[in-house]
Amino acid sequence: DVKVTQSSRYLVKRTGEKVFLECVQDMDHENMFWYRQDPGLGLRLIYFSYDVKMKEKGDIPEGYSVSREKKERFSLILESASTNQTSMYLCASSLDISGNTIYFGEGSWLTVV
């Protein structure tokens, strides 16, 4: 089975703090994604990566950056956390770009106070 692991399930951070959310997948997938999920808005794509050191902006990249130094690891960075970034963050991966299933991690609940 595909395993997408988000190391932090619950975080509380202060406004202005730098926040790192880490994600690791164990299936040698090419693609990795970061989404945020908010009530009534569904899943929105923040950033994705289709190869090591490659990244592409999703639909809502403002206030976020990402890092993919190794194939299995994709990090989401909030340079200066704000209260409107309180959300559930979901990491995901897929084999390649040819329309394969995207598998999700368990999510990271971030509260910014």
Add this chain to the structure above:
Amino acid sequence: GESVGLHLPTLSVQEGDNSIINCAYSNSASDYFIWYKQESGKGPQFIIDIRSNMDKRQGQRVTVLLNKTVKHLSLQIAATQPGDSAVYFCAENPNTGFQKLVFGTGTRLLVSP
């Protein structure tokens, strides 16, 4: 732009009934569709997928039907169980080259004993 919607925000059924969850999509170029189940506090879990060259696909207790003429997708769950209670949402791949799935906001399925 593309959109994926759901007809019913909440569906309540009795244990043992069959459940049908519907989804409308707007992009006729979409070539791949996925149904996910998301339990409270957890990440989305893959249930079943279907490609646009198929009309029907069956899994264990679940069936997905695709009607490309009216751009409609449905998930049928047979003999619904309390453990099926969750939010279900569909996703479409609008075939833009980088697998940027478009997600619906979800339907909550409530199963009563």
